Amino acid sequence: xxxxxxxxxxxxxxxxxxxxxxxxxxxxxxxxxxxxxxxxxxxxxxxxxxxxxxxxxxxxxxxxxxxxxxxxxxxxxxxxxxxxxxxxxxxxxxxxxxxxxxxxxxxxxxxxxxxxxxxxxxxxxxxxxxxxxxxxxxxxxxxxxxxxxxxxxxxxxxxxxxxxxxxxxxxxxxxxxxxxxxxxxxxxxxxxxxxxxxxxxxxxxxxxxxxxxxxxxxxxxxxxxxxxxxxxxxxxxxxxxxxxxxxxxxxxxxxxxxxxxxxxxxxxxxxxxxxxxxxxxxxxxxxxxxxxxxxxxxxxxxxxxxxxxxxxxxxxxxxxxxxxxxxxxxxxxxxxxxxxxxxxxxxxxxxxxxxxxxxxxxxxxxxxxxxxxxxxxxxxxxxxxxxxxxxxxxxxxxxxxxxxxxxxxxxxxxxxxxxxxxxxxxxxxxxxxxxxxxxxxxxxxxxxxxxxxxxxxxxxxxxxxxxxxxxxxxxxxxxxxxxxxxxxxxx
Amino acid sequence: xxxxxxxxxxxxxxxxxxxxxxxxxxxxxxxxxxxxxxxxxxxxxxxxxxxxxxxxxxxxxxxxxxxxxxxxxxxxxxxxxxxxxxxxxxxxxxxxxxxxxxxxxxxxxxxxxxxxxxxxxxxxxxxxxxxxxxxxx
Numbered sequence: 236x237x238x239x240x241x242x243x244x245x246x247x248x249x250x251x252x253x254x255x256x257x258x259x260x261x262x263x264x265x266x267x268x269x270x271x272x273x274x275x276x277x278x279x280x281x282x283x284x285x286x287x288x289x290x291x292x293x294x295x296x297x298x299x300x301x302x303x304x305x306x307x308x309x310x311x312x313x314x315x316x317x318x319x320x321x322x323x324x325x326x327x328x329x330x331x332x333x334x335x336x337x338x339x340x341x342x343x344x345x346x347x348x349x350x351x352x353x354x355x356x357x358x359x360x361x362x363x364x365x366x367x368x369x370x371x372x373x374x375x376x377x378x379x380x381x382x383x384x385x386x387x388x389x390x391x392x393x394x395x396x397x398x399x400x401x402x403x404x405x406x407x408x409x410x411x412x413x414x415x416x417x418x419x420x421x422x423x424x425x426x427x428x429x430x431x432x433x434x435x436x437x438x439x440x441x442x443x444x445x446x447x448x449x450x451x452x453x454x455x456x457x458x459x460x461x462x463x464x465x466x467x468x469x470x471x472x473x474x475x476x477x478x479x480x481x482x483x484x485x486x487x488x489x490x491x492x493x494x495x496x497x498x499x500x501x502x503x504x505x506x507x508x509x510x511x512x513x514x515x516x517x518x519x520x521x522x523x524x525x526x527x528x529x530x531x532x533x534x535x536x537x538x539x540x541x542x543x544x545x546x547x548x549x550x551x552x553x554x555x556x557x558x559x560x561x562x563x564x565x566x567x568x569x570x571x572x573x574x575x576x577x578x579x580x581x582x583x584x585x586x587x588x589x590x591x592x593x594x595x596x597x598x599x600x601x602x603x604x605x606x607x608x609x610x611x612x613x614x615x616x617x618x619x620x621x622x623x624x625x626x627x628x629x630x631x632x633x634x635x636x637x638x639x640x641x642x643x644x645x646x647x648x649x650x651x652x653x654x655x656x657x658x659x660x661x662x663x664x665x666x667x668x669x670x671x672x673x674x675x676x677x678x679x680x681x682x683x684x685x686x687x688x689x690x691x692x693x694x695x696x697x698x699x700x701x702x703x704x705x706x707x708x709x710x711x712x713x714x715x716x717x718x719x720x721x722x723x724x725x726x
Numbered sequence: 727x728x729x730x731x732x733x734x735x736x737x738x739x740x741x742x743x744x745x746x747x748x749x750x751x752x753x754x755x756x757x758x759x760x761x762x763x764x765x766x767x768x769x770x771x772x773x774x775x776x777x778x779x780x781x782x783x784x785x786x787x788x789x790x791x792x793x794x795x796x797x798x799x800x801x802x803x804x805x806x807x808x809x810x811x812x813x814x815x816x817x818x819x820x821x822x823x824x825x826x827x828x829x830x831x832x833x834x835x836x837x838x839x840x841x842x843x844x845x846x847x848x849x850x851x852x853x854x855x856x857x858x859x860x861x862x863x
Contacts, residue, residue, distance in 0.1 A: 287739045314739040316844030316860050340840040340862045358844065376836065435804045446837050447863050485803055488839045488862075492796050495843060500785045514845035657863070686767070687837065688731045 245290045247281060250274070256709040259588075261293060265560060268297040273305040273399040275648075275709050278448060279627075280310045281559060282656070283654055283697060292319040295510035301331020301583050303591065306633060307596050307643055310705040311652030311697060315339070317513030320597035320653075323646045326519070332507070333524045334516035334530070335494040335670045337594035338474045339575045341445075342490060343532055343538035344482030345416070345619040347571040348632065349546060350468075350509035351475040351553070352563035357453040357473050362453070363679050365556045366722040369451055370681035372552045373545055375726030380439035383544065385403040386605065390438055394426045397536030403545040404546050405651050408568075411543060416600060419539045421578075424528035428551055430493050433530075437486025437537055442544035446683070446726035448691055449481040451549065452623070454630060464634055464715045467616055468569050477566060479545050482575065483538035490534045494527045512652055519592050528577070535576060542571060569632070570619035574599045574649040581645050593644045601635035601647035620712055622703060625651045626688075626725070627673050627698035631703045638710030649714040651699035660695040661686055673723070682725040691725065729778050733761040733786040736858065742838075743860040747798060747851070752814035754783065754855040755791060755822065756849070759798055759812040765861070766837050772810040772829040781819040788846050790820060837863050 250258040250442045253273070258281055272293045276284060284290055296318055297306035303325055317336035326332050337636040347404045347616040356447035359363065374381050385393060393400045398419020401407040410420045444451065456474040458467045461619045469674035470476070480487075483490075502508075505514065517524040550566050557564045585590075602609060602618040609618055620633040628651070637643050655663070666685025667693050673680050682688040733746040736776050748754030764770070782797055786836035802808060809828030816823045839862040848857045 289739070316741060316862060318844040320740055336843075342844075356802075404785060432800055447839070453776055485839075489800065492840050496789060496793055496796075499789045499843070503785075512846060515843070597757075655741045656739050657742055670778065673801070682835075684767075 241374045245285060247285065250281070258330040258704050265294055269299065270297050270302045271305050272308070273296045274308045274312065274712070275705055276310045277705055278641055278702070278707060284312050286654070288603050291320040292317070293322060295335070295514060295632040297323045298510050298516065299326065299332055299334065299516060300507060302328035303327050303589065307646070309648040311344045311597070311648045311650050312714040313653045315596065317511055318594070318596040321648065322596045323594065323598045323643060325591040325593045326593055327645045329520040329577070330518055331592055332516035333519045333528055333577050334492050334514055334594060335442065335498060335527055336359050336513040337596055338491065338531060338577050339596055340488045340491040340573055341482035342487035342534035343453035343573045344575040345538065345542065345571060345573040346480040346620050346623055347542045347546060348569040349549065349566040350470055350569050351477070352562050352565050353475050353557070354473045355475045356473065357561045358557060358564065358719070361556055361560060362551045363443055363721055364553070366451065366679040366681050366724060368552045369549065372548045373451055373724065375444040375683050376446050379443050381442035383441045385441065386437045387434065390434060391426045393540045394429065394533035395424045395440065396420055397539035398543045401547070403539050406547040407543045411546065414568045415539060416573050417608070419543065421532040421535040424530055424536050426533055428526045428530040429533050430491060433486050433489035433493065436489045437484060440486065440543050442548060443484060443541070444464065444545065444726050445481050445484055448686060449726055451545070451724040452625070452720050453722040454478060454720050456716050457629070457719040459718040460714040462718065464616060467613065468619055468632065468659040468715065470569065470716050472631065476569070477549055478621070478623055479542050479549070481542060483534040484541060486537045487534035490530045493531065497524065500658045503591055520593055531577060534668045535573065538573070538646060539571070561663045570621060572599050572621050580639070580644065586659065591644065593646070595646055597649045598646045599649045600645055601633065603635045603640045606635070606645065607638065620647055622648060623650050623700065624725055626691045626701035627676070627678055627693045627694045627700055627720060631699065631710040632715045632716055632718070633703070636710055636713050639712060642709070643711050647706045648702050651696040651702060653693035653695055654697055657690040658674040660690045660692050664689040664694065666694040678720050679722040688725060732757055735765070738860060741862050743858060745856060745858045747856045748789040748856055749854040752817050752856055754772065754813050754857060755794055755817065758791065758795060758859060759862065760859060762795060762798060762861070763808065763810060764782055768808045768831070770810060772808055772817050772830060775829045776807055778826045780824050781821070785820065787848050788843065789846060790822060792838070792843055792846065795859070799838060799840065801826070802836060806830060808813060811863045826834040839863060
């Protein structure tokens with residue numbers, strides 16, 4: 236394998252168009268690629284992807300040892316660090332690698348959707364009060380701590396049991412766990428491989444939202460595309476639903492930091508040459524690879540528990556604000572998905588079933604009908620997929636398809652995808668003006684920082700509807716419903 | 727580039743990135759640490775009621791820089807503190823000794839999750855050192 240070529244400008248003409256929505260850079264595009272790179276996009280989204288370094292980052296991931304089929308990018312691709320955001324890479328076990336940089340710092344960042352018995356028109360007179368109470372009851376900000384401070388023994392239970400720990404404390408219902416990816420607990424978690432520093436950062440952060448693009452949002456089911464699937468998921472037009480977008484907080488950040496730093500030496504020991512140092516990795520079956528996997532699973536379970544406690548706090552807040560005012564408002568869980576994770580899955584490659592380590596960095600698992608790991612009552616339907624839009628714009632509920640199993644290792648997009656840098660968004664948008672504009676459109680906003688709000692302005696993102704249309708036309712996701720926001724709570 | 731703080735933010739789509747320059751490695755590392763606080767909107771000057779001594783190591787100069795900055799993020803996160811003065815007493819390619827000076831800060835003015843290795847290079851210039859650093863927010 237030759238040394239990485241110096242970076243070069245990548246143009247639309249470098250791609251071979253495989254189909255209306257699939258563009259490919261062949262394996263010989265760059266000397267160090269071990270597989271072709273495929274990007275799902277229409278013309279406009281491809282052109283948007285070429286405005287930053289995200290496609291070069293995609294090509295870098297195609298150099299990882301053990302990669303099979305293609306390095307894949309979803310239509311919401313944008314520049315990240317190491318992997319592009321919207322990237323999927325699967326490596327063949329036992330020799331293929333696992334990369335902490337391919338999961339990222341917010342391990343098991345994901346989305347949970349709760350659906351209320353109430354319609355938006357029933358809760359709308361109390362929406363402002365509800366938004367304020369949610370902001371108050373769900374602490375936000377990067378270093379912020381919540382009400383629960385865990386001692387080591389109990390923290391270990393969180394790390395191994397995830398959502399099930401919350402159920403034992405009366406903070407989860409059985410159905411919540413059934414409707415969570417991995418049923419709320421990633422196998423393979425072993426706290427022995429988690430540092431003291433990760434514990435110190437995480438022990439007070441269960442039940443907190445974080446900052447950046449994390450949010451809680453109250454939405455209205457604005458349109459249903461597939462009535463049968465929507466009914467099976469308990470969704471109907473006009474219904475109030477709540478999305479939670481957050482991850483493993485400081486705990487996951489520290490796990491990633493620990494292993495990215497440690498693997499700087501590991502790659503030298505294994506003689507792995509990399510196009511970017513953030514792509515550090517180790518063979519999955521090596522001692523180092525296994526240690527990271529055990530620690531990553533702990534962070535994944537921390538995130539499942541975190542979103543579960545937030546869901547509990549949201550249910551409590553609905554009770555606090557709506558009891559006696561709205562006849563029925565209980566929230567049932569539609570699903571909870573991860574979009575930053577490395578998982579061991581079996582997929583067909585070249586006509587053979589293979590065990591793979593599938594990295595999804597800003598991409599959502601989207602298992603089709605009949606796949607293992609789905610709840611019994613949804614197995615024939617396919618996995619619910621939650622695609623949050625940018626602040627103030629639509630979000631989508633999809634289901635996984637056979638096409639996603641065949642094409643993308645059971646994966647699809649994860650959101651709208653940024654087009655503006657945060658610096659540009661702060662320059663172009665004033666947070667307070669944006670808050671007023673959203674208010675005039677009937678969207679209540681509660682935010683910890685006006686500059687943080689400006690960074691997340693809808694103009695800074697691609698059109699989520701366009702992104703979702705691409706994955707639907709490509710056959711790697713099927714639309715079930717569109718959600719429109721009525722209240723946004725941000726860190 | 728601001729005269730009092732030799733760093734400038736550079737465009738990055740999802741996260742934040744900055745370039746920092748120092749006359750020597752000790753100054754480069756200290757100014758990179760100050761840049762983290764500036765990006766997070768922390769005060770440029772604090773009362774300096776808290777001092778912490780640090781020893782950091784890494785397999786090479788770049789790893790040392792990332793470990794140093796992540797250690798500061800860890801300390802501010804766990805102890806709820808802001809730092810405004812950074813003294814790098816000794817620095818080699820794989821280790822440093824330094825002190826941080828600042829004050830308690832219970833606010834949620836912490837927006838950086840981690841400092842990354844993405845595209846990281848520490849380069850020697852005719853009149854000093856330069857690094858471009860991407861942070862995850």
